Amino acid sequence: xxxxxxxxxxxxxxxxxxxxxxxxxxxxxxxxxxxxxxxxxxxxxxxxxxxxxxxxxxxxxxxxxxxxxxxxxxxxxxxxxxxxxxxxxxxxxxxxxxxxxxxxxxxxxxxxxxxxxxxxxxxxxxxxxxxxxxxxxxxxxxxxxxxxxxxxxxxxxxxxxxxxxxxxxxxxxxxxxxxxxxxxxxxxxxxxxxxxxxxxxxxxxxxxxxxxxxxxxxxxxxxxxxxxxxxxxxxxxxxxxxxxxxxxxxxxxxxxxxxxxxxxxxxxxxxxxxxxxxxxxxxxxxxxxxxxxxxxxxxxxxxxxxxxxxxxxxxxxxxxxxxxxxxxxxxxxxxxxxxxxxxxxxxxxxxxxxxxxxxxxxxxxxxxxxxxxxxxxxxxxxxxxxxxxxxxxxxxxxxxxxxxxxxxxxxxxx
Amino acid sequence: xxxxxxxxxxxxxxxxxxxxxxxxxxxxxxxxxxxxxxxxxxxxxxxxxxxxxxxxxxxxxxxxxxxxxxxxxxxxxxxxxxxxxxxxxxxxxxxxxxxxxxxxxxxxxxxxxxxxxxxxxxxxxxxxxxxxxxxxxxxxxxxxxxxxxxxx
Numbered sequence: 001x002x003x004x005x006x007x008x009x010x011x012x013x014x015x016x017x018x019x020x021x022x023x024x025x026x027x028x029x030x031x032x033x034x035x036x037x038x039x040x041x042x043x044x045x046x047x048x049x050x051x052x053x054x055x056x057x058x059x060x061x062x063x064x065x066x067x068x069x070x071x072x073x074x075x076x077x078x079x080x081x082x083x084x085x086x087x088x089x090x091x092x093x094x095x096x097x098x099x100x101x102x103x104x105x106x107x108x109x110x111x112x113x114x115x116x117x118x119x120x121x122x123x124x125x126x127x128x129x130x131x132x133x134x135x136x137x138x139x140x141x142x143x144x145x146x147x148x149x150x151x152x153x154x155x156x157x158x159x160x161x162x163x164x165x166x167x168x169x170x171x172x173x174x175x176x177x178x179x180x181x182x183x184x185x186x187x188x189x190x191x192x193x194x195x196x197x198x199x200x201x202x203x204x205x206x207x208x209x210x211x212x213x214x215x216x217x218x219x220x221x222x223x224x225x226x227x228x229x230x231x232x233x234x235x236x237x238x239x240x241x242x243x244x245x246x247x248x249x250x251x252x253x254x255x256x257x258x259x260x261x262x263x264x265x266x267x268x269x270x271x272x273x274x275x276x277x278x279x280x281x282x283x284x285x286x287x288x289x290x291x292x293x294x295x296x297x298x299x300x301x302x303x304x305x306x307x308x309x310x311x312x313x314x315x316x317x318x319x320x321x322x323x324x325x326x327x328x329x330x331x332x333x334x335x336x337x338x339x340x341x342x343x344x345x346x347x348x349x350x351x352x353x354x355x356x357x358x359x360x361x362x363x364x365x366x367x368x369x370x371x372x373x374x375x376x377x378x379x380x381x382x383x384x385x386x387x388x389x390x391x392x393x394x395x396x397x398x399x400x401x402x403x404x405x406x407x408x409x410x411x412x413x414x
Numbered sequence: 415x416x417x418x419x420x421x422x423x424x425x426x427x428x429x430x431x432x433x434x435x436x437x438x439x440x441x442x443x444x445x446x447x448x449x450x451x452x453x454x455x456x457x458x459x460x461x462x463x464x465x466x467x468x469x470x471x472x473x474x475x476x477x478x479x480x481x482x483x484x485x486x487x488x489x490x491x492x493x494x495x496x497x498x499x500x501x502x503x504x505x506x507x508x509x510x511x512x513x514x515x516x517x518x519x520x521x522x523x524x525x526x527x528x529x530x531x532x533x534x535x536x537x538x539x540x541x542x543x544x545x546x547x548x549x550x551x552x553x554x555x556x557x558x559x560x561x562x563x564x565x566x
Contacts, residue, residue: 021534021541024505031512032543034520038528045564049536049557052548150563 033057037066041148041411059413061215065184067411074098075343075407077110078129078147079373079390081400089398092117093126095147096390104345109389120152121145126403130177130239132410133186133214134403140164142175144188144214144414147406153414155188158210158222163192170194174233177214180262181242186214186412187262189244190222193232203252205232211265214414227267231258236339238283238290245290247278255281257290257309273317276307282339286380287346293339293380302329306380328385336366337376340402347377350385351402370397420447421455422470424463429455432470436477440469441515460513465506472496472519497526501542504530 027035036044036057044067048055057063075098082091094117096110124136124143136143145152158164163171171194178187193207209225231248234255238245242262247255250269255278257270272278272292281292286308294305302324310316324332338353352375354368373390418434420443438444446452458466475492478484484492497504504523511520531539540547549557558565 021538022502023544024502024542025509026544027505027508031508031524034524035508035527035531038525039532042564043532043534045561047536047539048561049549049554050539050547051545054545055557149561151560 029053033063037063041409044411045149058411061184061412064411064413067409073103073407074100075104075107075110075405076147077375077390077405078116078126078134078403079112079392079400080126080403081373081392081395082398083395084398091122092395093121093403094392096392104343107388108386109391112390112392116145116147116150118145118150118152120154127175128177129404129406131179131186132406132408133177133412133414135175135177135188137173137175139173140192142188142190144177146410146412146414148409148411149413151414153214155212156221158190158192160222160224161192161208161210163194163206163208166194168194172232174237176237176239176244178239178244178260178262179242182263185216185262188212188214189225189260189262191233193230195232201252205230205249207231209260209267215412225260225265225267229256229267229269231256231269233258234278235281235283235292238285240285240288240290245283247272247276247281247283247292253278259290270312270315273307273319275319276317277305281307284339284348285342285346293348295337295339298324298332298337302332322380322383324385325383331376331385331387340375341404343377343405344407345377346381347379349402349405350376350378353401354399368399370400373397373400375402420452422466423455423457424461424466425459426462428463428466430463430466430470432473433477436470436473439473439476439516439518441517443514458514461510462506465503465510468496468499468503468507469510469514469516469519473516476518493522497522501527501530 044058048058077096079094079096080091081094082089092115094112095114096112098107098110102108120143121136124138127135127137129147132146132148134145134147136145141157142155143152144155164173171192174191176189178189180187188211190210191207193205196204196206198204207227207230209227210222211225212222213220229250231250233246233248235247244260244262246258248258250256255272255276257272259268259270276292277294277296280296281294284291284293286306289308289310291306291308297303297305304322304324306320306322308318310318335352336354336356337350340349340351342348352369354366356364356366358364373392375388375390376385377388378385419431420434420437422430422432422437424430434447438447443456446456461469504526508520508523508527511523531542534542539545547554
């Protein structure tokens with residue numbers, strides 16, 4: 001008897017939905033907005049074609065700010081893979097989600113459920129993802145991709161840059177997306193730098209810092225940020241709490257910690273502790289603080305080195321050497337790993353990486369396990385690593401990599 | 415223990431006697447009770463009896479206490495059955511929940527309508543909400559193309 005009524009309910013609902021394109025009782029627009037805030041991204045993007053009012057609403061900052069789901073419970077791991085299709089090499093950008101119901105500390109696998117590949121990403125390096133926005137780089141050009149709305153914008157060239165225009169072999173260009181929490185603006189920072197070709201005491205660096213505001217008036221373009229100490233970035237960039245941090249050389253080879261504040265747009269430079277080894281140092285977030293995790297000794301000695309900036313005012317650092325648990329030594333000895341950020345749960349994301357760079361700039365490509373995709377999450381306090389699989393549809397993968405982990409659905413119109 | 419009753423009057427003249435504790439789930443009614451203007455019953459000019467019946471049914475179910483203990487899981491199941499209504503009735507319920515300021519009912523009805531419309535085409539949406547298409551064919555095509563993936 002019960003089963004029958006359940007079936008009846010389902011059938012009535014389907015009938016209801018099919019025939020109900022008839023006009024409904026009038027709902028004032030502010031209540032329609034309430035309904036729209038509960039729709040998934042795909043529906044919202046489709047409904048932009050309903051009318052001009054709906055289109056401008058769905059793109060408006062006030063509306064998209066209401067939809068900002070931070071953090072959602074679903075973690076998304078963005079993966080690129082290159083495979084052969086009829087002897088033709090093709091690349092894909094895939095989005096995989098953690099199992100619903102599992103929280104960040106218990107998630108054990110990611111399942112690929114979205115294919116975000118667009119032709120406009122061909123030839124571009126997928127640098128990083130932050131708050132739903134992804135950065136594609138093909139020096140010197142950069143594109144920003146919204147992973148929720150799938151909108152792609154090409155940023156204008158930085159025409160006024162002197163360094164970009166030069167044909168210098170040691171020119172370095174880095175882009176980073178950041179969020180200014182005070183003004184609620186998303187900005188892209190470009191750092192372009194090179195050495196002055198002198199050696200020893202005379203060695204200096206030239207650098208330029210440019211900022212572009214996303215979602216704003218496109219004609220405003222790139223703005224140059226003054227920097228009293230030109231420098232050369234020597235590590236990846238870490239974004240936390242509205243600021244970005246990286247190590248750089250100002251003079252010779254003494255590493256300095258550079259901080260850029262997305263709100264004030266000020267650059268501050270601190271001397272990094274003299275014992276910090278900059279090579280293979282990864283800036284990470286360690287329980288809200290800036291830290292540097294060094295993996296140089298991981299494969300050989302199964303240890304990692306962690307420097308934490310305990311006090312910014314006093315420029316005080318603490319140091320810790322972490323020894324990998326004996327039961328996990330086999331893993332680190334057999335696989336080259338690179339750091340790809342941290343989770344909200346303070347676990348470090350380690351990605352098997354087959355391309356290594358030596359101090360002399362040599363590139364070593366090791367064979368990569370392409371049948372089983374996975375990452376490791378390393379809890380620095382418990383000193384334990386756990387494996388998280390990425391379940392992907394069968395491709396004859398040639399190589400793969402992780403772009404980053406993100407848990408923000410950002411509907412912002414770029 | 416005797417419970418205080420108040421009278422709600424629908425727009426089409428029907429009266430419903432409801433426990434005060436149940437009725438004040440509506441912030442609108444709660445304010446009126448505070449302001450002590452409920453002696454002669456509360457006229458609800460914007461809510462007709464057919465809808466008011468459903469609202470009262472909802473409020474009774476959600477008046478959870480020792481006499482009416484119920485788990486969240488059971489409430490969710492009950493919500494699903496409760497929302498098995500004609501789409502037009504659910505729209506009316508959105509208006510009523512908004513007017514009576516009953517947040518949980520408002521959330522439930524909006525979410526239900528969102529789920530019902532999320533698969534529709536723009537044409538079907540226009541029909542449901544009685545919206546005129548003010549795009550030129552070229553403009554509409556441009557917007558569609560920009561969001562091609564959403565139509566697949």
